[in-house]
Amino acid sequence: MPLPWVQGTVPAGFPSPAADFAVKRHDLNELLITHPAATFMWQARGLSMIDLGVADGDVLVVNRALTPKHGDIVVAEVNGDFTVKQLYKRGGVIKLVSGNSTFPPMLFRDGQTMTICGVVTATIKRFR
Amino acid sequence: MLALVDGNNFYVSCERAFRPALKNRPVVVLSNNDGCAIARSNEAKALGIRMGAPWFECRQLAEEHDVVALSANFVLYGDMSDRMMSVAAGLGPGQEIYSIDESFIDMTGVSGDLTDRARRVRERVLQWTGIPTGIGIAGTKTLAKLANHVAKSADRKPGSYPAELALVCNLARLPAADLDAVLQATAVGEVWGVGRRIADQLKEGGVLTVLDLVRMDPATVRRRWSVVLERTVRELQGQQCISVEDQPAPKKEIAFTRSFGGAVTELADLVAAVTRFASGAAIKLRVQGSKAGQLQVFAHTSAFRPGPKYSRSLIIPLRRPTADTVELVSAAVRGIEAIYRPGFNFAKAGVMLLDLQDGGIEQGELDLEPEPEARSHLMGTLDKLNDRYGRGTISLASAGMKGPKRNFEMTQNLLTPQYTTCWADLPVARA
Numbered sequence A: 001m002p003l004p005w006v007q008g009t010v011p012a013g014f015p016s017p018a019a020d021f022a023v024k025r026h027d028l029n030e031l032l033i034t035h036p037a038a039t040f041m042w043q044a045r046g047l048s049m050i051d052l053g054v055a056d057g058d059v060l061v062v063n064r065a066l067t068p069k070h071g072d073i074v075v076a077e078v079n080g081d082f083t084v085k086q087l088y089k090r091g092g093v094i095k096l097v098s099g100n101s102t103f104p105p106m107l108f109r110d111g112q113t114m115t116i117c118g119v120v121t122a123t124i125k126r127f128r
Numbered sequence B: 001m002l003a004l005v006d007g008n009n010f011y012v013s014c015e016r017a018f019r020p021a022l023k024n025r026p027v028v029v030l031s032n033n034d035g036c037a038i039a040r041s042n043e044a045k046a047l048g049i050r051m052g053a054p055w056f057e058c059r060q061l062a063e064e065h066d067v068v069a070l071s072a073n074f075v076l077y078g079d080m081s082d083r084m085m086s087v088a089a090g091l092g093p094g095q096e097i098y099s100i101d102e103s104f105i106d107m108t109g110v111s112g113d114l115t116d117r118a119r120r121v122r123e124r125v126l127q128w129t130g131i132p133t134g135i136g137i138a139g140t141k142t143l144a145k146l147a148n149h150v151a152k153s154a155d156r157k158p159g160s161y162p163a164e165l166a167l168v169c170n171l172a173r174l175p176a177a178d179l180d181a182v183l184q185a186t187a188v189g190e191v192w193g194v195g196r197r198i199a200d201q202l203k204e205g206g207v208l209t210v211l212d213l214v215r216m217d218p219a220t221v222r223r224r225w226s227v228v229l230e231r232t233v234r235e236l237q238g239q240q241c242i243s244v245e246d247q248p249a250p251k252k253e254i255a256f257t258r259s260f261g262g263a264v265t266e267l268a269d270l271v272a273a274v275t276r277f278a279s280g281a282a283i284k285l286r287v288q289g290s291k292a293g294q295l296q297v298f299a300h301t302s303a304f305r306p307g308p309k310y311s312r313s314l315i316i317p318l319r320r321p322t323a324d325t326v327e328l329v330s331a332a333v334r335g336i337e338a339i340y341r342p343g344f345n346f347a348k349a350g351v352m353l354l355d356l357q358d359g360g361i362e363q364g365e366l367d368l369e370p371e372p373e374a375r376s377h378l379m380g381t382l383d384k385l386n387d388r389y390g391r392g393t394i395s396l397a398s399a400g401m402k403g404p405k406r407n408f409e410m411t412q413n414l415l416t417p418q419y420t421t422c423w424a425d426l427p428v429a430r431a
Helices: A028-032 B010-018 B042-046 B055-064 B074-091 B114-129 B141-156 B176-184 B196-204 B210-214 B218-224 B227-236 B267-287 B325-339 B376-389
Strands: A039-045 A059-063 A073-078 A081-090 A093-097 A114-124 B002-007 B027-030 B037-040 B068-071 B094-099 B102-106 B133-138 B168-170 B254-264 B290-301 B311-322 B346-358 B428-430
Touching: A028 A114, A039 A081, A039 A114, A073 A093, A081 A114, A081 B428, B002 B010, B002 B074, B002 B114, B002 B141, B010 B027, B010 B037, B010 B074, B027 B042, B027 B055, B037 B042, B074 B094, B074 B102, B074 B114, B074 B133, B114 B133, B114 B168, B133 B141, B141 B168, B141 B227, B176 B210, B210 B227, B218 B227, B254 B267, B267 B290, B267 B325, B267 B346, B267 B376, B290 B325, B311 B325, B311 B346, B325 B346
Parallel strands: A039 B428, B027 B068, B133 B168
Antiparallel strands: A039 A059, A059 A114, A073 A081, A073 A114, A081 A093, B002 B102, B002 B133, B027 B037, B094 B102, B254 B346, B290 B311, B290 B346
16 A cells, blocks of 8 residues: 655654754843943053053943943043043032052143043953 | 935045144145045135046145045945934934935934924034035935035035024025025035036026026926936925935846056056955955846046057957856957057056846746856855955955055055054043
8 A cells, every 4th residue: 555755854863952042142242331332441450540451451341322420430531642430429529549559649720621531330341 | 305415525524534733724635546635624625625626636735734634444434424324314214325424314204493403413423423514404415415505505615505504494484575685695516416517507697596406497497408407406395206225126237347557568467456356355255145147348548647558448249147246357458458558558447347237037948058057156155255354365366366466456655544443443541
């Protein structure tokens, strides 16, 4: 008796029990970047922020979309250079504070300009 | 209502975002091979450096005034453009990216005060990306372009237009008399679509300002000039003739051409150069999902440098429409081998893909020649590898090896780092 020929593939073995739970793997962009168009990276150079967790060589994730507030770590433009400091903004006084007692805070006199480029929302530190 | 958002001195602004020391200094950005000024800061404009001015002509002026000259860093400008465009898109529901630094925004259906909204979006683009922009708002594209010109001029040259029109200019909100004053203060040559030749003809005919042009009868304009100028006049009168294209039409031809950094005399160098050009053009072709029916290749000597002159181009019909790098490169190489003559200093070459068609359409053949082995999978892998590991990671051997600089490669002596796309080039913040 001729048997009908069925074309197709038959999967062998057991279906993965996790198949119904497939989700996306951890994506660092999701964790570190909320505003892609406004997020830029800088590299920190120097030791003045060591007590606030910013070490020499760390990559800084800087979000320009956030409004800087007192206590934020910021990247700022001072005298044509970029610097990373902590923003002090209390009682009409604005200054940039270091996270290392051997570095004095940066104060600004009339006519001096300091522009905040963005708020440091994370640092990327690699150990090897 | 339409808006045109345009980055101010865009290339210079991109450079300044990462080199604050360049602020308030005259800066120019030079074209490939450091040839001509293609962007100028306001300070450089004030010194009289013209757009497109050959750099060797400005060099003395530049030295006297301490002008900073930079090689064009298109990798940086491309990324900054992408950021600027995505923030500017918040202005309305439709966006047409018109060039690297301009986009039209369709503001149809946007409620509230449009000028106020545009001011806030302008502030946001500046804060988020560091790029200053000008925004023009009006009922048609041509008027939005004009409004943008007013917004920028009022900012850069105080007194040229009323100060309240600086940065953001909404022509639709101006009372008729004020609008006429603005149009009267603007020369016809500033109008989008009016080139120098037409502007000269108009001036001869007594049409000096945009107001003069607006008051012309469209039918007369068509009779005396052209349908194109008629359309411009109608647009200036507020009648929308050019729509906003959300979806750019696929390009009808793709060109990849370069001036060489130094004189090229050897066939081997030309072959390597056109291999790179054809490979680059093939990528553009695949990105837009097209195939090419014909390929044009050309090479010529410099019109400016001394020596014997030679210029030649060839069109090579392709066996069947293709987007295959190997086939396109072999056609380009056959072409350049036919063009090449020894004894000339070649200054420029290029590859153009013509007769482009939708990649999905395939012409059946009554031919006994076997189909070539399908290579679209290989091409997909090639594109992915080059995307992930950098352009030129995998290329055809005739492109030549990376290594010591070849004569045909570009001179970019004043190139700044790729701050936003290359980990080795991150800007430094002093801690």
